[in-house]
Amino acid sequence: MKQRIGVYICHCGGNISDYVDVEKVREAVAQNDGVLIAKTTMFACADSNQKGMVQDIKENQLDGVVVASCSPKLHEITFKAVVERAGLNKYNYVHANIREQVSWPHSDNKAGATQKAIQIVKAAIAKVRLSEAIEPLEVDTTQAVLVIGAGVAGMKAAISLSKMGTKVYLIEREPFIGGRIAQWDVLCLTNETGKELVSRLYTEIVSNKNIALYTGAQLVDCKGSIGNFTAKVKLSPRYVKETCIDKEILKKAINACPVEVPDEFNFGITKRRAIYHNFPAEYPQTAVIDMNSCTRCGKCTEICDKIDLNMKEEFLELKVGSILVATGFDPYTPNEGEFGYNVIDNVITLSQFKRLLAFSEPGKLQWHDKPVKNVAYIYCVGSRQVDGNNKYCSRYCCTATINTALKSNDKFPELNHFHFTRGIRTYGKQEQLYHNASKSGHVFFQSYEDDPCRVEHKNNKTTVKINDILTNRKELEVEADIVVLVTGMVPRSNNNISDILKLPRGRDNFFNEIHMKLRPVETVIDGITIAGACQGPKNVVESINSALSAAIKTYSFVGKDKLMVKPEVAEVTPDLCKWCDECTKACPFDAIFKNEQGVAQVNETVCKGCGMCLPVCPTNAIQLKTFSDIEIASMIDVLANEL
Amino acid sequence: MPFAGKKLYDALVVGGGIAGIESALNLANNNLKVLLVEKDLTLGGKMIMLSKVFPTLDCSACITTPKISEVARHPNITILTNTNILQIEKQDKNYFKARIKEKARYVNISDCTGCQLCEEACPVVVPDQYQYDLVGRKAAYIPFNIASPRVASIDMDNCVLCGACEKACPTGCIDFTQEDKEYEIIAKTVIMATGFNLFDPLKIPRFSYGNSKNVITALQMERLLAPTRPYNHVLRPGDGQVPCNIAYVLCAGSRDLSVGNPICSQICCMYSIKQAQLLMGALPMADVTIYYINIRSFGKGFEEFYEQAKGMGVNFVKGKVGKITETDNGNLILWYEDINQGKVIEKKHDLVVLSVGVLANDEPKKLIQGWEKDEYSFAHQKDLFYTPSLSSIEGVFLAGTTSGPMDIPDSILSAGSAAMEAIRYVKQTSIDL
Structure with missing residues (x-):
């Protein structure tokens, strides 16, 4: 039982003390069993307070410490390091969360919040009283x-x-x-x-x-x-050996392939053979056979003896x-019919458009044998969705589109650009691109959040219509030779x-x-x-x-030979274990095995301390270090007693 | 670690804001000996002055202070605050010689306990730069409660040499005879984390900043909202009234050729949205209006944060504010072009916050030969994609807003990036110092 406990209650500026009477909390716990010191502090995490804590621990030989502050996710590590610096074992530290669990959710009820904070701190004190010093586990690391x-x-x-x-x-x-x-x-x-x-x-x-x-x-x-x-x-396997370096022979072998499938490197707007390489970014420079589409006809192997369809x-x-x-990431794939995608022939995605620009001959941009002059870009496709699940902004697309459009004019001076946006987000220095585009004749429209632009196809013409923000919802339309859907990023x-x-x-x-x-x-x-x-x-x-x-x-x-890992792991009391196998089934990390004595044993470096094995053990043979039954029970006692 | 005149370091980190701190920690945790030099009295840079940070609404101090504390006690990091870099010279053997000047604090750091009795005794009151001039401070003062080091300093520009502080000091650590000290140090690599400057709204007289007390900058609002806020409430500075109709003017000094800054500052939309949310909590009865050109909520969780603000009732108006005038009672009239209605509208507010932008801090240019800058005076990134942190000088790396506007998460990632390159650079230069 710890008898020299220090308790620190944090104002967190006003984050906690605006709603919790921290002085009242301090008074309520100061006389608790085993509490030697109880203090309040403006910022427990600040360097000056950390130094004060170290001094307190040393001077008073504290054997347990509780800090009541924010979520342990934020600062448990910080305070464990503080007690360690003072020479105390860090497992004699218990964290009480009175911000995320008290002051923030109960900002409407100060008295209630204060009472809850008192109970939470008292429970933490109950736990620290029973805490035991344990040492971190040392594991060898594979470098x-x-x-x-x-x-x-x-x-x-x-x-x-x-x-x-x-x-x-x-x-x-x-x-x-x-x-x-x-x-x-x-x-x-x-x-x-x-x-x-x-x-x-x-x-x-x-x-x-x-x-x-x-x-x-x-x-x-x-x-x-x-x-x-x-x-x-x-x-x-690639089915093509690395020794295949004769480009001419390989070219013939590729041309001999009778299979044609959409080329994913060009996002499906061109075709490739079953044997292929990603022209022009072909690293490693060895071709590959796509066995999902290969018919094993053997035509390529007849030409090149470095091809082996039997590689395993x-x-x-x-x-x-x-x-x-x-x-x-993946580029977002629009749904069938989303702004005409897959329904209207000349509606493509930004990824496809970029490939089209890359492989087309200068000055001759064509889409399906028709010359392209007017390009309409529809922004935020698959991002910032009002109805769909992708609520986020994809960040790169405004800049990428404007940059692509600007640079496309070097190769295709004939292109006119019409941007149908939802507010351009060329953040930082990228703003200069937006500025340049505006100056060089690009037309920018912006739709209302509740009124997206529309793509229509009639009489062999594709038009994009928008109720533009600058013209106070007046409908404007652009006839486009190609409509580029600016697709966002998805996982x-x-x-x-x-x-x-x-x-x-x-x-x-x-x-x-x-x-x-x-x-x-x-x-x-x-x-x-x-x-x-x-x-x-x-x-x-x-x-x-x-x-x-x-x-x-x-x-x-x-970078080091050895690593310290957390010792908060499950522990089996061998005498109680009857080996029923329930714990190994419950363990999501395969950390429990049957040892030579025929009882369960925990692989401490693999165990994450999740506790899944504890409730399934019929003989209560497993305890979680730092969260033993008696520690948890002592906390529940305190919390329940106050009710 | 105390400086104690040590001369040789693996790395010199210039700037003790979040980017410099993060860089120093990354280097030191990988066993490099680091000298961290900060020109201000305390570490923490601009971040430590903020209230909460978007989009998680973590309290800013809660994230900064533990990192500062870690830096302060790290055995591989030596810190010099209140210290200027005079010059950095690259030597032919791939190392750098730096001349630095530790300015006199007139307080002996090792003896000061931060008791603030000198502050009480000092009769001089001047505007407190750490509270963005919203309140006063003494000439003998600690910068703020969570400063690091949390020790006093005498502001000699304003001190009247009355000696009251010296008498009040229980440890006798005040020393008026202290002088600036110059040192020369050697480092194998340099990380520039010199941060950014805020746009000065006095450059746009039509916004009435400086003339109308109830026109403030967003950084002043940060202080009004911070847990350690000067008035312990959000009050307008003109007359101490609780504001109930607050306006935000976005792009104040950004995306504005008329003030010579064509680029977007990348952070103002989000910090304004954050402040609006915090204001709704602090002043439940207040209306908050944000006047914007485009809302740029592009980062992870940012768009959702923007939607949340709309849901909370923040009023977003698409329109550029042209002029702000003051009425007799200190209220303000905003003249703006309402894009939705296509006309100029006048609107009354009782507090106006200018969302001032990010400007380059081009001080490094004066410190080191061969430093190149881009057209906006930010550091030139020599190999943008391959090594984003590389400056124009081999061995000098860029962290945080030295190379352009950035939010905190991006600054932290860029600091990690700079540290990684700096370690690699030090590894490959096998000079023996």
Whole structure:
């Protein structure tokens, strides 16, 4: 039983003290059993208060500490570090949340809020009284990293990690690397193209001995935890050997292929064969056969002996200390008929339009053999949806569209641009592009939030109509040769990574960080970081910045031989265990096994301390360290007694 | 770590705002020895002055202070506040020589306990720059409650040398004989996290800032809303009345060629929306109107935050405000072009907040040779996509708003990015210092 407990109650500026009478809380708990010191403080987290706490603990030989402040998600780590600095075991610290759980939700009832705060603090004191000092677990770390996704974010992260001397496995699901940027061609604010950027990254990766790049590689399973993950990766064969370097022969082999399917690299507006490469961004420079469409007719193998249709898929088992996820985004696919998509022939997406501009001959932009002169862009397709689920803004699209339109005139001076917007969001320096576009004759319209523009097709003519904001809802119309739907970013649709790695998603369905400002690249799964657009819409620079931030965080996990991990794990009392197997079934992390004595045992480095095994044990043989039954019961006693 | 005249460092981080702090932590956690230099009396930059931050409404101090505390006690980080960089010179062997000047505080930091008795004793009152001049402070003062270091300083420009503070100080740490000190240090890499300047609304006389006391900047409103607010309530500065009809003028000094700043400041829409939400909580009876050109709520969770503000009843009006005039009772008339109605409208408000924008801090240009800037005076990013944090000088990296307008999450990511490149750079330069 702890008898020298220090209790600190935080004003949080006014966040707490505006609604909770913190002085009253202090008075109510000061005489509690075992409480030696009870203080209030303006900001418990401020450096000056932290120093004061350290002094208090040392001078009074405190054996337990409670801070009543904000959510433990924000500052439990902070205060555990404080008590540790003072020489106290950090598990003799208990956090009481009187902001998120009290002052904020009960701002309408100050007396009630104060009473609730008193009970919560008393319960925390009850818990700290029974707390036991435990030591963190030390695990050996594997000094290697798995980077998932070889788009710009994944590639840049891999390069940086490798330069720190870390072994990097970079896996890419597609047969070619470069992700979306390889498809993107012109980028904004510099003249570097997507292809050039990807080439630079690729060149650096292949010349780097610390990076093992696998294409056609898919994560299928992952076990273990921070410091020691074992990732199982499925490698799909290319069916074309790397030794196939004679371009002429390969070209003939490709041309011999009788199969034609939509080319996903060009978002379906051109066709490719079953044997193909992503022209022009073809890294690695070995062709691939798409077995989903290949008929195994063997025509290509007759021409090129480096093609082998009998190659088999392989599996790799990678041992890594940390995983960096950079799986990117999908462009939103409009629904059938959404602004005429898939119904009117000349309605395409921005992604498709960018490919069309990239591969068309200069001065001759055509769509389905008709010359294109007037281009209408419809913004926010799939973003900021009033009715749909995508409430968020996709961030990059306003700038990308204006930039694409501006640069298209270098190659196609004949194009006229009509932008149907919902308010242009060229934030920061990108504003200059909007300004330039306005000056060079682009026409911008803006629709009302409740009144989107419409695409109509009559008498072989496609028109876009809008009740424009500048003309006070007067209907304006533009006859367009091509209508470009400015599609936003959505999470990758066929991304099973989140299931395998158990990564949580936010309400926008992108992967979620722990805290946007405190821990912006970490996930709730220790040792797994996220980078780039899999976390939410980002442009290239923002993706690279997030990739490097994730890389430095990842490096901090694997840069040392040993890592300390949380000891708040389940523990089996062997004498009570009758081995019924219920706990292993309940464990979502495969952390429990039957040991040589025939009873359950917990693998402490794998256990996450989730507690799922506790209630299923019929003999009550499992306890969770720091959340034992007696600790929880003591808290309930206090909370219930006050009722 | 105390400075103690140490000369050699792996990295010099210039600027102790959130970007500098984040950079320093990233470097130090990877075992680099860091010197963090801040020209102000305290770490924290602009972020520590904010109330809450969008879109999560976390209290800003709650996020900044633990990071500052971590920096302050990190064994690999040495901090110098109230210190100017005089010059940084790149030496041919891939290291940098910096001359720095630690300005006299006239207080011995190690002995000051932050008891504030000197503050009580000081007879001089001047506008408090940390409260954006909303209230006064003494000439002997600590910057604010959660300053780091939380120690006193004497503002010699305003001190009358009466000696009252010296008598009041229980530890005898006030020393009027203190002088500026110059040092020369050597670092293998430099991170510039010098932040941004706020647009000065006096440059737009038609907004009446400076003439009408009830026209304030958004940073002043941050202070009025902060947990450590000066009046402990949202009051208008002109007469102390509780405002009930508040207007926000967006793009004050941004997207405006007439003041020479054509670009968008990237943060003002969101901080205004945030303040509007906080005002609805602080003053439930008040009306809040936001006059905008375009609302730019582009980041993660931002659009939802904007929708939330609309749902709470914030009135969004698409129209650029042209002129603000004051009436006899301190109320204000806004003249704006209402886009929906296509005409100029006059509207009365009792408090006007100018959502001032972000301007480049081009001080680095004076500090280091070879520094190139872009057309808006922000740092030139030499290799924008491949190494966004690289400046025009090899080995000098950019964190936060040094390279352009950014919100806090982006600043933090850019600081991580700069730190990663700086570590890589230090690793590859195998010079022995």
